[in-house]
Amino acid sequence: MTAERPEAAAAACADECPINTIVIIGAGQAGGWAAHTLRTEGFTGRLVLIGNELHLPYERPPLSKAVLSGTALPETTRLMKPEAFDALGLEWRPGEQVHRIDRTAKQVLVANGETLSYDKLILCTGGRARQLALPGADQVHVHTLRTIEDAQALAPVLGPGRSVVVLGGGWIGLEVAATARQQGTEVIVVENQNRLCARTVPAEISEHLLALHQAQGTRVLLGTGVNGFARAADGRSEVWLADGSALRCDAIVLGVGLVPNDELAREAGLACDGGVLVDAQCRTSDPDILASGDVAVAPNPWAGRRMRLESWQNAQEQGIAAARSALGHAVDYQPLPWFWSDQYGMNLQIYGIPTATHRVVQRGEKASGSFILFYLAGDVVQAAIGPNAARDLRFARRLIEQRKPVDDARLADPGIPMSRL
Numbered sequence: 001m002t003a004e005r006p007e008a009a010a011a012a013c014a015d016e017c018p019i020n021t022i023v024i025i026g027a028g029q030a031g032g033w034a035a036h037t038l039r040t041e042g043f044t045g046r047l048v049l050i051g052n053e054l055h056l057p058y059e060r061p062p063l064s065k066a067v068l069s070g071t072a073l074p075e076t077t078r079l080m081k082p083e084a085f086d087a088l089g090l091e092w093r094p095g096e097q098v099h100r101i102d103r104t105a106k107q108v109l110v111a112n113g114e115t116l117s118y119d120k121l122i123l124c125t126g127g128r129a130r131q132l133a134l135p136g137a138d139q140v141h142v143h144t145l146r147t148i149e150d151a152q153a154l155a156p157v158l159g160p161g162r163s164v165v166v167l168g169g170g171w172i173g174l175e176v177a178a179t180a181r182q183q184g185t186e187v188i189v190v191e192n193q194n195r196l197c198a199r200t201v202p203a204e205i206s207e208h209l210l211a212l213h214q215a216q217g218t219r220v221l222l223g224t225g226v227n228g229f230a231r232a233a234d235g236r237s238e239v240w241l242a243d244g245s246a247l248r249c250d251a252i253v254l255g256v257g258l259v260p261n262d263e264l265a266r267e268a269g270l271a272c273d274g275g276v277l278v279d280a281q282c283r284t285s286d287p288d289i290l291a292s293g294d295v296a297v298a299p300n301p302w303a304g305r306r307m308r309l310e311s312w313q314n315a316q317e318q319g320i321a322a323a324r325s326a327l328g329h330a331v332d333y334q335p336l337p338w339f340w341s342d343q344y345g346m347n348l349q350i351y352g353i354p355t356a357t358h359r360v361v362q363r364g365e366k367a368s369g370s371f372i373l374f375y376l377a378g379d380v381v382q383a384a385i386g387p388n389a390a391r392d393l394r395f396a397r398r399l400i401e402q403r404k405p406v407d408d409a410r411l412a413d414p415g416i417p418m419s420r421l
């Protein structure tokens with residue numbers, strides 16, 4: 001008889017061992033969808049959902065839009081109604097922080113010292129707002145926006161006669177700027193790159209966003225660094241810019257990106273690289289631990305590399321995929337990335353990952369406020385972005401997914417319905 005190699009035994013166990021208990025860490029959008037899916041897929045065992053926030057799982061997109069403007073209550077962001085959540089019959093542990101994962105004992109350690117055993121563990125720990133450790137940060141209140149409490153703290157600061165400096169011209173920064181401006185707040189956006197949303201959209205779209213914000217009376221300072229903060233004699237806040245000048249305001253909002261909450265995974269020895277590495281089955285380097293949502297770094301064929309997707313679509317779909325995978329179902333999660341942003345009534349949507357190597361074909365006039373930019377490799381559309389063009393973009397998505405060759409002239413002609421392409 002030959003001795004079985006440990007990794008072979010682990011793989012066999014991952015396939016054959018009974019699953020009595022599944023623990024999910026993180027009760028955000030991905031965690032909520034994972035829990036829901038486990039039940040709808042027939043898992044009747046012990047299901048534990050641990051989240052360090054006090055709320056039922058909720059969606060974050062409205063926090064910078066309707067919740068911040070006060071047109072929607074925080075409760076409206078819930079993933080499901082409390083009755084539907086109760087009906088899942090899970091062990092719900094709100095306000096609890098998981099401190100450690102013991103992979104050998106297959107246990108997680110929660111804040112009160114209690115340990116919980118798992119057969120499968122799903123990490124949905126998301127991320128937190130990046131902070132800037134600059135001089136004077138302790139003298140002023142710097143807002144970030146990730147949670148319901150963050151939105152509730154920022155909302156009262158906005159309004160006529162108030163002024164806000166938004167640091168970071170990415171999606172969160174621009175959405176906060178738009179909502180604040182619509183409340184009558186004086187807004188200045190400070191971005192250290194020389195264009196807006198430089199990490200995620202091509203220059204043509206950055207220009208469109210810049211024009212949109214400037215037209216609404218927002219001052220946008222591009223290519224501008226920040227050296228620090230101070231409290232002015234009148235109690236207001238000061239933002240010191242790299243050129244030596246200072247901006248005085250009632251509130252500072254930081255929108256400089258997200259830090260993935262991957263510490264638990266790293267300390268447990270799971271493979272991580274800017275987030276928790278997973279495969280297309282949402283499995284980490286430990287076959288009994290899966291990950292999904294903002295924290296997961298997954299192979300993405302549309303980008304041709306591994307990446308983290310910080311989007312509503314990914315939180316939901318990968319949460320579902322991780323749950324199915326945990327139950328041993330066939331999963332091949334390789335989504336075409338989709339992201340949207342709402343600013344001043346403009347709905348911008350992005351399908352795929354546009355890159356500088358793509359050829360650009362434009363459909364519709366930019367001045368009309370509704371157009372699409374297609375990004376092609378050869379005669380195949382790889383990505384599409386457009387403001388106020390949701391319907392046509394749904395057809396664009398199909399073109400991309402089907403990798404169907406298209407003719408540039410037909411693509412550019414708004415007279416030819418997208419459905420006919």
Ligand SMILES: Cc1cc2nc3c(=O)[nH]c(=O)nc-3n(C[C@H](O)[C@H](O)[C@H](O)COP(=O)(O)OP(=O)(O)OC[C@H]3O[C@@H](n4cnc5c(N)ncnc54)[C@H](O)[C@@H]3O)c2cc1C
Nearest residue numbers: 026028029030052060061098125126293294310311312315
């Ligand atoms: C203000 C805002 C606006 C957005 N707008 C859009 C948009 O317009 N379009 C779009 O596509 N996407 C948008 N997004 C992105 C989208 O909301 C996120 O991608 C999504 O929320 C990610 O879900 P998640 O479950 O992976 O992570 P999260 O929602 O961050 O949930 C993770 C949860 O795990 C908890 N947790 C972490 N560590 C532990 C631990 N050790 N123990 C217990 N609990 C823990 C966290 O506190 C959190 O509650 C927006 C995000 C924000 C913040």
